[in-house]
Amino acid sequence: MHIVVPIKQVPDTAKVKLDPETGTMIRSETDAVMNPLDLYAVETAIRLKEQYGGKITVLSMGPSSAHRTLKEALAMGCDEGVLLSDKAFAGADTWATSYALSTAIRESVPYDLIITGERATDGDTGQVGPGIAAWLNIPVATYVARIENFDGTRFTLARLTEEGYERLSVPLPCLLTVVKEIAIPRLPTLKGIKRARASEISIRGKDAFPFRDEYLGLRGSPTRVVKIETPQVSRKGEVLVIKTEEDLEKAAEEFVRFLEERALI
Numbered sequence: 001m002h003i004v005v006p007i008k009q010v011p012d013t014a015k016v017k018l019d020p021e022t023g024t025m026i027r028s029e030t031d032a033v034m035n036p037l038d039l040y041a042v043e044t045a046i047r048l049k050e051q052y053g054g055k056i057t058v059l060s061m062g063p064s065s066a067h068r069t070l071k072e073a074l075a076m077g078c079d080e081g082v083l084l085s086d087k088a089f090a091g092a093d094t095w096a097t098s099y100a101l102s103t104a105i106r107e108s109v110p111y112d113l114i115i116t117g118e119r120a121t122d123g124d125t126g127q128v129g130p131g132i133a134a135w136l137n138i139p140v141a142t143y144v145a146r147i148e149n150f151d152g153t154r155f156t157l158a159r160l161t162e163e164g165y166e167r168l169s170v171p172l173p174c175l176l177t178v179v180k181e182i183a184i185p186r187l188p189t190l191k192g193i194k195r196a197r198a199s200e201i202s203i204r205g206k207d208a209f210p211f212r213d214e215y216l217g218l219r220g221s222p223t224r225v226v227k228i229e230t231p232q233v234s235r236k237g238e239v240l241v242i243k244t245e246e247d248l249e250k251a252a253e254e255f256v257r258f259l260e261e262r263a264l265i
């Protein structure tokens with residue numbers, strides 16, 4: 001089985017600084033790491049490879065520094081890293097990102113399964129996985145919490161929903177987006193780190209695959225982030241001083257009115 005795991009390099013959220021003037025992220029001051037939720041996709045792929053054999057390709061679209069993130073996945077046990085890096089990809093929204101990733105997957109690797117994280121901790125849309133599946137016209141199962149069975153051609157899966165779990169049967173080739181519950185990501189071993197260090201990451205630009213130029217990067221993106229704002233939260237509230245039984249009754253009435261006005265009860 002050939003598994004492709006798209007992984008995204010994101011700013012280390014513990015170190016994010018925002019420009020107070022513009023409200024945008026100061027990227028130069030921020031360390032980049034593998035999207036933490038992608039570790040679960042990588043771990044799921046490695047477990048499937050251990051059980052059924054095969055090969056795992058990790059794929060990222062991002063700046064050249066993203067090759068470190070790919071090497072991290074190789075150190076965990078993935079086999080091959082491909083980085084799509086070119087000015088032409090810059091500023092891509094989820095539509096253009098999923099177009100570029102799906103084109104690279106379709107044109108370069110005969111895949112059976114694609115596993116993505118549930119969402120990226122910066123963009124946070126959760127759209128890229130289903131977007132790739134749509135471009136490739138393959139079935140997608142999102143929020144997968146358990147792989148219950150694989151018979152060589154179909155997976156039986158449990159999807160996390162608001163009410164509980166939904167059981168699905170999905171044929172290969174397909175795309176799964178996985179949630180944290182699926183597996184605990186392993187730490188790379190010393191042997192894995194050495195192997196990753198010795199491996200080459202294949203860096204591919206816009207001429208490597210038959211991309212449609214007008215679908216790439218900012219130019220190819222139908223959506224724009226117009227402004228990013230930090231919500232103003234006021235926790236001052238209204239203070240009701242209670243000294244007598246009568247005050248308590250009034251305060252309770254005030255509180256109920258407050259909740260009713262906001263349709264909270």
Ligand SMILES: Cc1cc2nc3c(=O)[nH]c(=O)nc-3n(C[C@H](O)[C@H](O)[C@H](O)COP(=O)(O)OP(=O)(O)OC[C@H]3O[C@@H](n4cnc5c(N)ncnc54)[C@H](O)[C@@H]3O)c2cc1C
Nearest residue numbers: 006007061093094097116117119120123124125126127128
């Ligand atoms: C604050 C902020 C807000 C944004 N809002 C929007 C918006 O509203 N609409 C919009 O279209 N774009 C938006 N973007 C841009 C968005 O981050 C990028 O377009 C990017 O394409 C991926 O979207 P995402 O981060 O939401 O990924 P998600 O869809 O949340 O990522 C899901 C999974 O897809 C895979 N994946 C995602 N990106 C890559 C990649 N580059 N390489 C390999 N695998 C990947 C990973 O497995 C990841 O776990 C926003 C960016 C920021 C920083």
